[in-house]
Amino acid sequence: MSDIAQEAEPATPRAAAFGPLFPSGLSWLAGLILPVGIALAWEVAVALKWADGRLLPPPSAIFAALAALTRSGDLALHVTTTLQRVALGFGLGVAAGTFFGALSGYSTPVRRLIDPTLQALRNIPSIAWVPMFILWFGIFETSKVILIAVGVFFPIYLTLSGAILGVDRKLVEVGRIFRFSHRQMILRILLPAALPSYILALRSGLGLGWMFVVAAEFMGAESGLGFLLVDGQQTGRPTVILASIVSFAILGKLTDWLLASATSPLLRWQDSFKPAE
Amino acid sequence: MLDIVNVSKRYPNGHLALSGLNLSVGKGEILAIVGGSGCGKSTLLRLLSGLDGPSSGEVTLSGSAIESPRSEIGLVFQEPRLMPWLSIEDNIAFGILGLPAEVRATRVREALERVGLAAHAGNWPRELSGGQAQRAALARALVARPEALLLDEPFSALDALTRSDLQQHLLDLWVYDQPTMILVTHDIEEALFLADRIVVMQPNPGRIRSEFRPQLARPHDRLDPEFQVWKSSLLAELGHASRRQTGEETFPAAAI
Numbered sequence: 001m002s003d004i005a006q007e008a009e010p011a012t013p014r015a016a017a018f019g020p021l022f023p024s025g026l027s028w029l030a031g032l033i034l035p036v037g038i039a040l041a042w043e044v045a046v047a048l049k050w051a052d053g054r055l056l057p058p059p060s061a062i063f064a065a066l067a068a069l070t071r072s073g074d075l076a077l078h079v080t081t082t083l084q085r086v087a088l089g090f091g092l093g094v095a096a097g098t099f100f101g102a103l104s105g106y107s108t109p110v111r112r113l114i115d116p117t118l119q120a121l122r123n124i125p126s127i128a129w130v131p132m133f134i135l136w137f138g139i140f141e142t143s144k145v146i147l148i149a150v151g152v153f154f155p156i157y158l159t160l161s162g163a164i165l166g167v168d169r170k171l172v173e174v175g176r177i178f179r180f181s182h183r184q185m186i187l188r189i190l191l192p193a194a195l196p197s198y199i200l201a202l203r204s205g206l207g208l209g210w211m212f213v214v215a216a217e218f219m220g221a222e223s224g225l226g227f228l229l230v231d232g233q234q235t236g237r238p239t240v241i242l243a244s245i246v247s248f249a250i251l252g253k254l255t256d257w258l259l260a261s262a263t264s265p266l267l268r269w270q271d272s273f274k275p276a277e
Numbered sequence: 278m279l280d281i282v283n284v285s286k287r288y289p290n291g292h293l294a295l296s297g298l299n300l301s302v303g304k305g306e307i308l309a310i311v312g313g314s315g316c317g318k319s320t321l322l323r324l325l326s327g328l329d330g331p332s333s334g335e336v337t338l339s340g341s342a343i344e345s346p347r348s349e350i351g352l353v354f355q356e357p358r359l360m361p362w363l364s365i366e367d368n369i370a371f372g373i374l375g376l377p378a379e380v381r382a383t384r385v386r387e388a389l390e391r392v393g394l395a396a397h398a399g400n401w402p403r404e405l406s407g408g409q410a411q412r413a414a415l416a417r418a419l420v421a422r423p424e425a426l427l428l429d430e431p432f433s434a435l436d437a438l439t440r441s442d443l444q445q446h447l448l449d450l451w452v453y454d455q456p457t458m459i460l461v462t463h464d465i466e467e468a469l470f471l472a473d474r475i476v477v478m479q480p481n482p483g484r485i486r487s488e489f490r491p492q493l494a495r496p497h498d499r500l501d502p503e504f505q506v507w508k509s510s511l512l513a514e515l516g517h518a519s520r521r522q523t524g525e526e527t528f529p530a531a532a533i
């Protein structure tokens with residue numbers, strides 16, 4: 001008994017000495033070191049006239065531009081328009097990707113029917129559809145939302161059908177022993193088992209949604225953060241371009257975080273590798 | 278009740294796992310199947326449960342061919358196979374989702390008590406030990422109350438004490454509603470303690486080598502001298518069965 005206690009003792013001071021950089025709960029601060037450091041360095045470099053801030057404005061100028069856009073109400077307008085487009089496109093893409101992905105993962109005949117076509121379509125860069133979409137759906141919202149949906153569709157479809165095909169036969173056999181219907185098999189075994197991959201696919205789909213919204217807004221939009229990019233370029237205002245980029249970064253990160261934290265309770269059962277602190 | 282007539286099973290990779298197997302199990306009978314690793318015991322249970330079909334021959338339940346899993350037949354797999362995303366109680370209820378919620382809850386609660394997992398009802402499968410997971414899998418099969426229960430080494434990961442507890446529990450259950458039971462086991466004592474009849478299998482290809490009917494008085498008493506005699510002759514028989522395995526080429530089956 002006593003020598004076990006003695007052996008265990010040195011572990012505590014060692015753990016403290018090489019422990020986390022930040023107190024527990026604040027470890028996410030580590031991720032801020034690099035961006036904040038670089039921004040400050042650039043700010044100082046421009047202030048001391050070591051560098052020219054005209055083409056790459058320092059953080060203070062970008063914040064000033066953001067503040068001005070906020071005051072005029074423009075930023076709110078652009079942000080909501082873009083968010084709406086991403087939300088609609090993402091929703092559509094996820095719905096279609098989930099439906100066809102689940103179907104093609106579960107049913108071999110359906111997979112034989114649709115998978116080759118979808119695999120071929122996947123190899124077309126989605127942006128290449130833009131001219132077609134404009135002809136079909138016009139220059140306004142529909143074509144933009146559809147472009148985003150197409151971008152989101154493929155990772156969801158591919159991941160979900162692949163994940164369902166990869167579900168452990170042994171678990172499926174439990175369903176067979178209990179004579180599960182097709183519906184039960186999908187809802188009670190295949191989808192839950194595929195859930196971890198599916199959630200990762202949702203997140204990468206969302207990332208693609210943000211990518212495609214920029215492309216969509218490049219094709220003649222009157223508002224939106226992508227429009228702000230074009231506008232900043234045409235009027236020669238790099239601060240506006242960077243203000244838009246910063247907004248994209250914040251919104252992208254924020255929505256991903258929301259998605260990740262909304263879905264993490266669904267994965268508490270996972271017995272996965274957790275790296276040490 | 279369960280009949281296997283001249284059954285062979287060849288897996289898609291060409292391996293002949295069972296060959297010319299005949300076996301009949303009566304209603305309410307407890308049959309134990311023993312035999313070395315790889316002699317086709319799990320394969321046999323897969324055919325009986327309807328998960329796989331035989332390559333030739335017939336597997337029937339009360340005269341009708343078993344072509345897919347039947348509600349009358351329950352199976353406890355060799356591995357626990359719990360759904361990792363469900364709590365233990367939800368896992369146990371997995372096979373009786375069609376029943377009314379109250380019935381389900383009562384049966385699950387009873388089963389949890391019986392297998393000694395009441396304190397773990399809300400745990401994830403990853404939080405259980407190997408033996409606890411196996412007990413949960415047993416409970417999952419029991420709550421469906423099948424007429425015939427196929428058990429593939431259900432107690433192999435348990436300590437001696439829990440093991441004899443659950444053996445006793447299985448017997449109680451059998452006394453109560455007399456399900457037919459087919460139990461695959463590596464443990465000769467377990468086979469003798471539970472079963473009326475013991476079938477010894479041998480591999481390459483899997484087939485029945487011999488059959489034992491100890492006719493001990495129930496409940497079977499491990500300390501009974503007769504029990505010990507049966508135990509040694511079964512041990513000897515198993516020894517022969519596994520020696521045959523290595524001498525396959527030099528000893529054709531007919532020679533023994």
Ligand SMILES: Nc1ncnc2c1ncn2[C@@H]1O[C@H](COP(=O)(O)OP(=O)(O)OP(=O)(O)O)[C@@H](O)[C@H]1O
Nearest residue numbers: 288289290292294313314315316317318319320321
């Ligand atoms: N899906 C499969 N495909 C091909 N061969 C298989 C398959 N499953 C089992 N086998 C082979 O069939 C034989 C019998 O396997 P089975 O699982 O029935 O053995 P077992 O008696 O249950 O062994 P153990 O006591 O180790 O569980 C083995 O030689 C095995 O290699």
Ligand SMILES: [Mg+2]
Nearest residue numbers: 318319355429
């Ligand atoms: Mg086996």
